Amino acid sequence: MDKLDAVVIGAGVVGLAVARALALAGREVLVLEKNSRFGEETSARNSEVIHAGFYYPQNSLKAQTCVRGNQLLYDYAKQHQIAHQACGKLIVASSTEQLAALKKLQQQALDNHCQPLQWLDESQVKALEPELQAKAALFSPATGIIDSHGLMQALLTDLEAAGGQLVTANQVTGGCLTSNKKNLEIDGYSLTANLIVNAAGLHAPALASKLHPPASWIPKPYFARGQYFSLTGKQPFKHLIYPLPEKAGLGIHLTLDLQGRARFGPDVEWLATDNAEELDYGADPSRLDAFAEAVSRYWPKLDKSKLTADYTGIRPKIAPPTSDAADFYLAGEEHHACPGVMHLFGIESPGLTAALALAEVVVERLLKTGN
Structure with missing residues (x-):
């Protein structure tokens, strides 16, 4: 031995x-x-997003390691010439009913000692991203993308x-x-x-x-599959665009790759199996309408005919669908x-x-x- x-x-x-x-x-x-x-x-x-650390409960290991990891990762990427971009992110409130939750997220960023999130009103959002529909948004300058x-x-x-x-x-x-x-x-x-x-x-x-x-x-393991759809052709955004987070994920968001191409996702689909050897990564084009509906809340000009089912990922959860992450x-x-x-x-x-x-x-x- x-x-x-x-x-x-x-x-x-x-x-x-x-x-x-x-x-x-x-x-x-x-x-x-x-x-x-x-x-x-x-x-x-x-x-492939470099997160800032404001989504996670104060003093949690997720919050602590994400906030520290954010700076470590940017420094490491620069030192090792890994392709990355600090493009920033907008978290949007699509309705006035969501403004309170957006304010709570802004406070959580302060509680977690993240780089502060800038509050943008509707006109400021339009000035920054003309095709984005939002009553208000938070701008996260510490969010970026990296070649994983x-x-x-x-x-x-x-x-x-x-x-x-x-x-x-x-x-x-x-x-x-x-x-x-x-x-x-x-x-x-x-x-x-x-x-x-x-x-x-x-x-x-x-x-x-x-x-x-x-x-x-x-x-006990639980598995939540997330589908991504890619956008064919040009997209108008310079920043990552996120809705307010959901219970099991961060919502169907718009991310950019390092070539500026847009993709949307992931959604959340809880899988029935608890056996990691049985996981299915197959893309599901039938989820297109649900994606288009979610994205159109913050991007009304989306042409869903330009969306194509892309890859899927599976989250290694250790809490059931009925519980917080x-x-x-x-x-x-x-x-x-x-x-x-x-x-x-x-x-x-x-x-x-x-x-x-x-x-x-x-x-x-x-x-x-x-x-």
């Missing part, structure tokens, strides 16, 4: 960020990824430069993690490690259940009595923005208990 120093399971953006941070802390790191390439699931199927693949490639390059290694097409199928034993089974061979991080994203709860005895600290959940020794082991659950949005800050938190906690 091979004895290793540190193993990170999962090569999405958070797994790679954690592995890089461990390697920079002087640990010998192996990343195990079940797919043939890094970042093929949640990290490759999102809006370029980010993950840079993290991997840093990891390898620090002596770490990524091994793809190697799935962790089982093992045993206890107070005195840390074994992993990987496609027919076994290894043990001083430090182990489960950053398997959609598969993290199921993997934890394979590695530990059944326990209440392992959350859960915070990021880091399960360490205090949960499972296994020092040097950390499980990352519910790493949905703003996981991309928070990745570098989350890596700091994970590594700090892990090195206090590991050896």
Whole structure:
């Protein structure tokens, strides 16, 4: 049985960020990824937005790591020449009934120590984005977009430069993690490690259940699929456009890619399965009318004939549809009595923005208990 120093399971953006941070802390790191390439699931199927951190409850891990991660990510992108743009975002109130909620969001940005959101009245919105319909809007200057693949490639390059290694097409199928034993089974061979991080994203709860005895600290997984539609031809906007957030997501918003092309989404479709191996990423053109209706509330001139069903992503939820969104959940020794082991659950949005800050938190906690 091979004895290793540190193993990170999962090569999405958070797994790679954690592995890089461990390697920079002087640990010998192996990343195990079940797919043939890094970042093929949640990290490759999102809006590629750099969030500012104002959507999340005050003092939550999401808020803390998003606000810190925002600045870390901009700095990292500049240092590593990763394509990005601080284009800013408008969060709109389409009716007077939504103005109170918009004010509440502005206050939450202050509570979370984000860069303040600027209030724009109807005429100011029109001056900034003439085709946008809104009674008022908040302008977030700290919101932007980034090339997520370029980010993950840079993290991997840093990891390898620090002596770490990524091994793809190697799935962790089982093992045993206890107070005195840390074994992993990987496609027919076994290894043990001083430090182990489960950053398997959609598969993290199921993997934890394979590695530990059944326990209440392992959350039940829930999956919410989000569809995106792309817009053919030119679009008139210079900023990202978001409605007010919904219970399970941020609403069907307009995002831009780095070439200025527009896409809309994601919506929220709760899936019946709790098995990550059964997830379906197929696009659903029949959702077009619902998308067009939602978008037309803030962009009345939308020509829905120019919308085309694009990709889908799946959120790794750990709270059911009837509950508010859960915070990021880091399960360490205090949960499972296994020092040097950390499980990352519910790493949905703003996981991309928070990745570098989350890596700091994970590594700090892990090195206090590991050896």
